[in-house]
Each structure stands twice: as C-alpha cells, then as structure tokens.
Amino acid sequence: MDRRSFLITSALSASTAGMAANAACAAPKPEGLRTGADVLAAENWQRISGRRIGVVTNPTGVLSSLVHVVDAMHAGGDVDIAAVFGPEHGFRGTSQAGGSEGDYADPRTGLPVYDTYGASADKIAEMFRKAGVEQVVFDIADVGARFYTYIWTMYDAMVAASRTGASFLVLDRPNPLGGTRVAGPTLDPRFASGVGRLPIVLQHGMTVGELAKLFAAEHLGAPLQLDVVQVEGWRGRDADAGLPWVPPSPNMPTPDTAAVYPGTGLFEGTTWSEGRGTTRPFEIIGAPGVDWRWAEDLNAAGLAGVRFRETYFVPTFSKHTGATCGGVQIYRSGEIDSIEVAVAMLVTARRQYPFGWREDLMIDKLSGSDRLRTMVDSGADVAAIVGSWQEELAGFRRTREPYLLYS
DSSP, X not given: OOHHHHHHHHHHTOSSTTSOHHHHTOOSXXXXXXXXXXXXXXXXXGGGTTSEEEEEEOTTOBOTTSOBHHHHHHHHTOSEEEEEEXXXXXXXXXXXTTOOOOSEEOTTTOOEEEEOTTOOXXXXXXXXXXXXXXXXXXXXXXXXXXXXXXXHHHHHHHHHHHHHTOEEEEEOOOOTTOSSOOEEEEOOGGGOBTTBOSSOEEEOOOOHHHHHHHHHHHTOOSOOOEEEEOOBSOOTTOSOOOOOOOOSSTTOOSHHHHHHHHHHGGGGGBSSBOSTTSSSBTTEEEETTOOHHHHHHXXXXXXXXXXXXXXXXXXXXXXXXXXXXXXXXEXXXXXXXXXXXXXXXXXXXXXXXXXXXXTTOHHHHHHSSSHHHHHHHTTOOHHHHHHTTHHHXXXXXXXXXXXXXXX
C-alpha cells in the first residue's frame, strides 16, 4: 500500500484499502450527533470544493473517527488546502498557555502552517493573501468562556477575511457547557484585550457558529460571506453531547475542567495557583500558607452542586513552582454556576488569608472590568457581587437570541 492509500484508509476508517477517499469520509449514522465537520465530510466536502481553503484549527478539529479534519481533507485529495492557521497552543497543540508553534511546514501533510496567536486582523489578512486563501474554514472546539482565546482568533480571522474578500465557513461543535446557562459580567470595551475583544458575558452559552453570526451582525462592520455547518442531533442544547473529549488546550484535560473554568479561570488574575502544574488544573486552587479552613468555609456556604476537599500540592510549573501549597479541589455533582462558585472562593480567600491580585491587574481583563476586583477588596458579599451584573446579563440574553441555532 502506498503512502496516500494508507493515509486514506487509516484516516477515514475505510474497510478496505481500495475504498475511495470520499466514501471513506462516512460520518456517524444519521440518528446520532454529527459535528459540522462530520456533516461536511459526509457531503464529500462539496461546500469547499473549487476554492483554495485556509483552515483555522487545532487538535479539537476531528471527525467522528478521531482523525483530524485537515488530515482527512489532505488524504482524500479533493480539497485544495492553501494553508493551516494555528491559534494559541498551535495547530497540533504542543505549546503551553501563552505560547504557539510558530510558522512551519506540517510534517504529516507538508502544508504550510501560519501562527495566528497574538496576530492582529491586519497581520492575519496578510497571511491569507500570502497563502492565496479564498475561503476560510474554522473548526475549533470552544469551552464556552469569554476569556478562552479561540473565539477571538475566530473574530480576528473573520475581520481578516472581510478585508481580503475570502468567505468564512464555521464547522460548528456543541458548547461543552451547554447552551442554556448564561452567566457572569459583560466585558466593558475599555478593558478589551486578547482574552476578550467584544462586550459579551463571561459564560455566553453559545456555540462558535452562533457567536460568529453574532459577531458578524453586531460588531464586524464590514461585509462577510459567512456560513455555518450546523451540528446535527444536538438536542436541548445539552452540556453532555456524548462526544469524545479532545483536550482543547494542555490545561483543559477533562470535561470537569471545562465545567469549572469560567469561574476558576479568574484565579489566573491572582497571585494564587489556578492548578497549573498539577493533574487537575482549574479544579485545584491554592497557595502557600492556605489550610483546612478554606475548604470548611466554602462547604459551609452551601453552594449548589459543588463540594470542596482540603488538599495540598506542589506545582511543577507556573505559579509557586516547587512550593507546597494548600487549597481545595472542587467536586461537582451536575451543572453548577462556576462563576458564583469562584466569587465565593475569592471572597473567602480575601477574608481569611494573605491574598493578592497580579500586579498587571490581569483580573480586570479576565472579568471584563475593575468591578469584581474592587467589590472583593471592599468586602462585598457573594450575593452583592453576583447581583451587580444581573441587568446586563439579561440584556445579553436578549442580544444573543436572534443568533441561536439550536433549540
């Protein structure tokens, strides 16, 4: 078997070596859930045929066979892929937080890979022009939190596509947090950054396809030919879609991590460890000098669906590397309001222990304004803090309604 046949056979799960590549792209049975990528593959890539394609993706862009969509397209030979564009952590996902893989030729496919992390829309537009991209395909699984950077890579790529005349196609995937819970404060545009470009709430409850429609209609300010290949069989906007979990970044190893991340991700803006350098990032939180009292106070608060275990750990990298930290591990039983949970954690930590914010005030960028920080510092209780953003939260629910694609 030659190399091309082997790739077709293994990548697309063909039953025989002689099966044609398009036939090998068979998606799951119609009664099951199918991601946008699986739907496109089942159509033999027809929506992207005849154009030079730029694929913005990372390791989450897989078919039901768990083979990456770029590898499947390339192996089939029917899609003209001009280039691949990697976000934070890179196309193949080898880089840690705040890093990427740079520009290179992908060893598996030989395709040029461009690094979009930290690049402006103008710079991405230059990449599209250099590669000769006529249609951008976006396929990345988000985790449903405003400060997760992939949705802003998508937005910048949309702006770049509008400037180069390229069309934009989103291969949609379920939001792993579901689509019913919407929570947290809205970003104040004065605090816009790479972890939040536009005024959406912290836990937006939308898929990347829905967000793309909202971005295009509410914020883009330029014409863009946008299409979304919708997920099939995702009923009730459920959090548990039943898909295999592909870690969307190195510190997002499980669905449990994603469930708490919109809240505990705020600890990145503090001097405390958010659990990087442990086996349970964002589920383990703490710092040197923290003891059993934190877990006791948090459990006494009676937060719905969550319990806290006193724990001790030594981070292998990131904050407090090599130092013994005390803290808590979060255990949930079902859906939780992770942002309310995190606010309770911040309030009790500030009250009980030496507690600080990062000197760069990253907490303001993560939370979307200086409100959370100043309210915690002033001694406000959890109810007051969470209550302070309820009006804007209701406004965002109204704003997002026309762009929702799933009932």
